[in-house]
Amino acid sequence: MLELSAVSVRKRLEGVSWTAAPGQLIGVLGANGAGKSTLLACMAGQLSPDSGGCYWQQQQVSRMTTQVRRQVISYLPQHPSVSAPVSVGHVLATGLVNLRLPVALAERVSQVAREFNLTNLLNRPMTQLSGGEQRRVHLARSLSSDSALALCDEPVAGLDLYYQLRVMELLQQRARSGQLVCIALHDLALAARYCDKLILLHQGQLLASGQPMQVLTTDNLRRAYGIEARWWCDDDGVAMLPTLCKGEHSGDL
Numbered sequence: 497m498l499e500l501s502a503v504s505v506r507k508r509l510e511g512v513s514w515t516a517a518p519g520q521l522i523g524v525l526g527a528n529g530a531g532k533s534t535l536l537a538c539m540a541g542q543l544s545p546d547s548g549g550c551y552w553q554q555q556q557v558s559r560m561t562t563q564v565r566r567q568v569i570s571y572l573p574q575h576p577s578v579s580a581p582v583s584v585g586h587v588l589a590t591g592l593v594n595l596r597l598p599v600a601l602a603e604r605v606s607q608v609a610r611e612f613n614l615t616n617l618l619n620r621p622m623t624q625l626s627g628g629e630q631r632r633v634h635l636a637r638s639l640s641s642d643s644a645l646a647l648c649d650e651p652v653a654g655l656d657l658y659y660q661l662r663v664m665e666l667l668q669q670r671a672r673s674g675q676l677v678c679i680a681l682h683d684l685a686l687a688a689r690y691c692d693k694l695i696l697l698h699q700g701q702l703l704a705s706g707q708p709m710q711v712l713t714t715d716n717l718r719r720a721y722g723i724e725a726r727w728w729c730d731d732d733g734v735a736m737l738p739t740l741c742k743g744e745h746s747g748d749l
């Protein structure tokens with residue numbers, strides 16, 4: 497069980513509380529600057545809260561050793577960086593912190609590469625990939641470990657439509673196999689279609705949480721984003737047409 501209890505972080509997040517059980521795909525939503533990345537970084541133990549706490553199986557994340565945290569939590573930040581000109585295969589292998597045997601490691605790297613259509617890129621340096629290809633490598637790396645909690649900040653940003661759907665399905669599969677997966681997301685239709693539960697932030701505070709259609713209400717969307725939304729749903733999925741609210745805006749444009 498993941499439990500956030502009245503977490504506040506340097507005026508960027510204020511008193512956010514919620515819980516989530518393993519086996520769920522959780523979407524963290526909100527306008528630019530709402531606090532999504534701050535929340536994920538805090539859950540990953542990259543930022544320590546000023547007050548409150550983030551607990552995984554009753555252990556405070558900020559008090560875990562780095563080694564334990566890397567075994568329990570995989571975290572894909574919004575802007576991961578690779579400083580050295582390393583190959584795709586090398587980046588994938590560094591994500592497999594829980595595997596020690598070289599044969600098992602090599603097999604798992606091939607498997608992950610196949611899953612994310614990266615087999616042909618395994619020997620290429622990261623610096624020679626397109627933005628979307630680099631994103632897929634980072635995603636593959638963060639989802640390749642058998643950590644119990646996976647945190648991904650905007651996993652589908654910069655991906656084409658095929659890979660957006662493919663990645664959302666993979667994230668859903670991870671959740672169905674028992675992982676707790678939390679992602680920050682801007683696409684509300686993908687959130688409605690794939691996530692089990694949504695957390696909607698507004699100006700660093702929790703505006704709503706629950707099942708997608710309980711959270712994505714007209715009032716909440718107007719308040720959080722300054723938009724009106726029209727929805728279409730059928731057996732194949734969910735689509736949304738957003739329009740700006742007349743005479744008001746949630747941002748600072």
Ligand SMILES: Nc1ncnc2c1ncn2[C@@H]1O[C@H](COP(=O)(O)OP(=O)(O)OP(=O)(O)O)[C@@H](O)[C@H]1O
Nearest residue numbers: 507508526527528529530531532533534535574680
């Ligand atoms: N390193 C930092 N130091 C101080 N304030 C920061 C820092 N990073 C972000 N902030 C501020 O904290 C608030 C929340 O930022 P955060 O990155 O969590 O938003 P977000 O919801 O992820 O936004 P986006 O959708 O634009 O990625 C914003 O007001 C931002 O300006």
